[in-house]
Amino acid sequence: MDVMLMAHTQLTQAFKDKVSQWGVTDGQAVALTAIRTCYSSNKPAELFEIEGEKYFGQVATDGGTGSEADRLIRHIVKSKHTSTLEHIDFHFVISGVSRSLLAQLTRHRVGFSFSVQSQRYTKFGSGDKSGGFKFVVPDSVKKNGIKIEVDGESTDALYFESKADLLFLESMAHAQKTYDKLRELGIPAEDARAVLPNAAACNLVMSANLTALLNFYSKRKPGSGAQHEISQFAERLKEEVVNVEPWTKPFFEGQ
Template identity: 60%
Template sequence: MNVKLLAHTQLSAEFMVDLAMHSEMERMPDYTDGQAVALTAIRTCYSPNKPSEIVVKEGAKYFGKQATDGGPGTDADRLFRSIFRSKHLSTLEHLTFTFAIEGISRALLAQLTRHRVGFSFSVQSQRYVKLGSGDKSGGFNYVVPHRVDVTTREYFDEAMDAAQYAYDRLRKAGVPAEDARAVLPNATATNLVMTANLRALLDFYSKRKPGRGAQHEITQLAEALRQAVVEVETWTEQFFAEV
């Protein structure tokens, strides 16, 4: 399995120019683009200021002061914690993350796509991507389940070889790929692009993280997604820890 973050929420060039025009920004502490968007969304619900003004007029108050709840970080972190614990999570839907997810099983894909709200999927097609031994793909790759060990791996590989043989025979007999794919197993590897908002990812992680009874492969994916998000938006780590 390979998970790579392709894109995530960024402030627009036009908005950055607007911010740069205000002298107050020279004294503004560091913040991520995601934090700026989250602050704007949250404070829009409660502030008389316009959304385009919030970072300029309220940023120093939130990003420049120690958290007033006694917790770590700035008062922006305190605000984010308050929103998270009050379940006003629609404000976190404005942060999105797009991932390349490669080499997962079709079994995992079936589990993953049950998480529909806040997710978008573009999946490698078994109808158009031909998986015969003589095709560009060289045949289908497959994912070996966690509990198939050295004593049972031979049986598993034999089943995969038989599926490839059946697929190849069907294709040679003139059966189109869209019908021959019916013999491919759940272990068949696939690739996809997935976009999800932060609220959806937190919900996904709460159900699929290690220790919640999910299958091993999808817990690996949940961890990889969490790590990718936290790497670019470190302030979200506390929320993944609490779900």
């Protein structure tokens, strides 16, 4: 699984100049503008000149960390007025996740957009450019077996000693052979793909706003009862977001 943040909400230069003195992130500036627009008589474009020092230049009055802006955002999240955080967007490039994960992921529709590698137009025959379909081995199947050494060295290749692992690999190999044979018989890729398993890996571009990501994480995070693969995926999304917008970390952690 590979999850990378490709782009995220950025201020225009005009607004960067307005907030540069406080050293805040672009996402935090957007959040404050959206929140204060709901409650202020000032114009959104003038908020930083009039209210910037009050919120970004003052220590939080609720006893929490950060500035008054941090305090205000904490209050907004606690009161569930999180529509104001929908203005902050994140765009991810993702590869090596299973179609099983994709089926679960696309149930989260509000605030998400997906562009997914097509099994209709991308051909997955052994002799095609793809070299055949890749697949994701469930964690429980991996743990059921014992990885062996090849030429005295541990390998990441799928060599295991349990019946579960061997059965899984045999099933993947059979699916590949069946797909290849169907294509040889003139069956188009859009129909031959019907034999590809839920474990088949896929690539996608995904965009989501901050409110949607927080909601997704709360339902799919490790310990939530979600399947292992999508829980690890949720954790990777969180890491990518927090890396560029550190102030969001407490909200992923439910604080």
